Amino acid sequence: MANLIAALDQGTTSSRTIIFTPSGDIVAMAQQDYPQIYPQPDWVEHSPQNILDSQLDTFKKALKQAKVGASDIACIGICNQRETTVIWERQSGKAVANAIVWQDKRTAPAIAALSDDQRKIIHQKTGLVADAYFSASKIRWLLDHHNLQARAEQGELCFGTIDSWLLFNLTNGDVHATDVSNASRTMLWNIHNHQWDDYLLTLFNIPTAMLPSVKASNSHFGDYQLDGTSIPIHSVIGDQQAATFGQACLTPGQSKLTYGTGCFLLSPTEQTVASSRGLLTTIGWQIDQQPPVSAVEGSVFIGGAVLQWLRDGLGIIQHASESQAMAESVPDSNGVMFVPAFAGLGTPYWDSQARGMMIGLTRSTSKAHIVRAALEAIAYQCTEVVDAMRTDGAQVNELRVDGGASANGFLLQQQADLLGIPILRPKQTESTALGAAWMAALGKGLIKIDDINQYWQAKQTFEPQISRDEAGERMRQWQRAVSRAKEWVK
Template sequence: MTILAIDQGTTSTRAIVFDDGLRPLTTAQREFPQHFPRSGWVEHDPADLWATTQAVVTEAAKDHRIAAIGITNQRETVVLWDRKTGEAVANAIVWQDRRTARFCDTLRDAGHEQTITDRTGLLIDPYFSATKLKWLLDEVPDARARAERGELAFGTVDSFLVWHLTGGAHVTDATNACRTMLFNITTGDWDAEICAMLDIPMSLLPEVRDNATEFGVTEILGYPVPILGMAGDQQAATMGQACFAPGMMKSTYGTGCFALLNTGGERVASQHRLLTTIAWRLDGQATYALEGSIFIAGAVVQWLRDAMGVVAAAPDTQGMAERADDEQDVVLVPAFTGLGAPWWQPDSRGAIFGLTRNTGPQEFARAALQSVGFQTRDLLEAMRADWSGTPDVLRVDGGMARSDWTMQFLADIIGAPVDRPRVTETTALGVAWLAGWQAGICGGMDDFAARWALDRRFDPGMEEAERDRRYAHWTRAVKATIGV
């Protein structure tokens, strides 16, 4: 029996078919355009998200009989659509988008941040869905009136896809709901007071379900298949890395970088501007995590390739970094859409420091890869200060985790071992396990954790004094970027 995982990401949509031992069999992938109508604005055409999903699902599953489907998705991205036609009323506003920064300032100035943090575990920031949804209601002609008449539906990308896959089921899961800044992570319900604060009609909101349950049935493959697992991409990767025990931590390197530390049933309130989030909810019981979010990781390599023309293909950066001049301390702060945790500076923009007459493409490539390691250390420093159970080993996954050079620098700069699993597509693996488990095809947590297999461990080799010198140089560059 086989399981289909749909992985709808920020720059592409993938579908992977797994067997009942959760081994990948076939994969299909489609990229789709990114839209940048103004500085700091990032949009997707929702029709592209649905079209690429249809294409990859039919391609990956054409030679298989699928028993269950799991969905994982880019989080926080907002879609607002017509309940009758399923057509979006505007482009989706992507999680990276910063257009609501001024309104977020207004909320903070009004003294609302503590209430929002206490209830949602989040900080007030344009990153999250709530202010994006308010913007759509306020700025798209007739959107608010139509919403109040019950004609529109809101959802993150998971909800939008399920709606189309099932012909109208309006649902989400707890891990996506908790990223909207509208969901109370203690009570497990949409928060009426926050919705009123933002003037968001609660009739727009989907039903919130556990991560392993039935979300609906689709006939996209020509026969009925239940959708039995769903999770936001970073929580799916946490499960895919089998970080089921409190104190385990993973870091995923895709478009952005997201580190999650399992804190079990304990909801830890960060004192260092990390997020408290739901790692998963099963049988009505939430497991929590501390999360650090970096907006630009793999996207910095995409920038080198597409905007700067420095590299022809992403894998070229590894060889270029190896050839870079060791005498040059070039530091790139990739704040293209602001800085995430622990800085939370939406108005910051990218900067590069330490340029010399001899700086060239190799030094740019090395600085880009190193920026990912430096930002990860920022997160780990905050996590260590917030929670004494921070682990000594970091599990990594995502596209950039395939780069040996990048992972070795990561181990060097954080001063801890970095473990890369054999299956690095852990987001898809996580929801495949959820769907397979719910379907009775796969075993539970203990069985799945026993299957986790190490591909390679990267041990730190940098002297502590050199590690601290480089990190201090990075910190100075970040503070210069944000004007501290």
């Protein structure tokens, strides 16, 4: 009997497929990078076809690596970069334009034009801050700039986040759907009545006919036909919610922090919480017919991406893995502060006009100082997110971490020092893909929810090593630097 689970992990810079056992052991993994497209400043695009081709290619390579066939895969789970927006033709299945990526800021002027009352209503209905980060204004831009409004109203076009695009293609155009976690990131989904919201659709003039249906995260979404085998797709879930699930953060008070391209802190809550500190209220997931699980989220736009920039933009490092040794080769950053606001600032500032900055440079500044300052900047940003959560009344006594940069021990030690709490790195750090796999396994009946707590294990714990006074002084210096980066673009 087939009992392996294939997680299709479609991320911002690469597509991956990881094949798991139900208990979370990795059988095989394949990864493929794909091009990032920067047509002009503040614009970030992806080719939807590149995303699809790379994802399907990694699936086939993972099967080959595992020496198994399609008939050995019990089910597929999909997790995806969120908010990234695709519009395609329902009949042909062809995308009408490149996808607009979540990092893209081209619609910031349209968001800035919203009235205070409109912003308040958006926040009340969606739990989100009105921002170009989310999908709604991206859809509007594509419809306007490609003259697509009439076609959308006639039902000729489909909108979807990346999960919907993959689903549509995996099912040969039979399924146009998403799950509640992804719907809640569009700025069009009402998190209270769990429906596409008429007011918001009217505000952005988005036709209902182009929207996907919305299902529970562990639904049977359809089937992928491969080599004469029908493989059921049994989960769809946004990447950060998937990582939370994969970290076994299933109840209020448990929190995970993902160090990916951006950094994202999520914690489940008993009910929707209105934040006073720039946190987002979002939907974590929905299992079967149970009520959706709410969560609070803090967003850092540039996390691990700063290491990519040091590698590709400046050439300071050749591989991200070098950064730990370089940072540890100097006792401190020699007064350098690095604010990586390449795409603005997220929680708690939500400043789309902020831009990246290094300050404190002197003739004695070395590459190592800059690398150290960059890693410290990731920890500083994440500390502000946790502080915002604490200000809103949440208890954060430990953090479970994952994502590519969680392999960096220097970064995790900095995080423990600044927060004053233990940082737990799990035995299985592929939490995003694992969350999608476990959600699919639930849908398929391979595991039960109680099994997840037993399967999750910590591998290493980083304890704080500095005083709270020293941590406070370092955070004040960081905030001085941030104050100089804010509202730079006019």
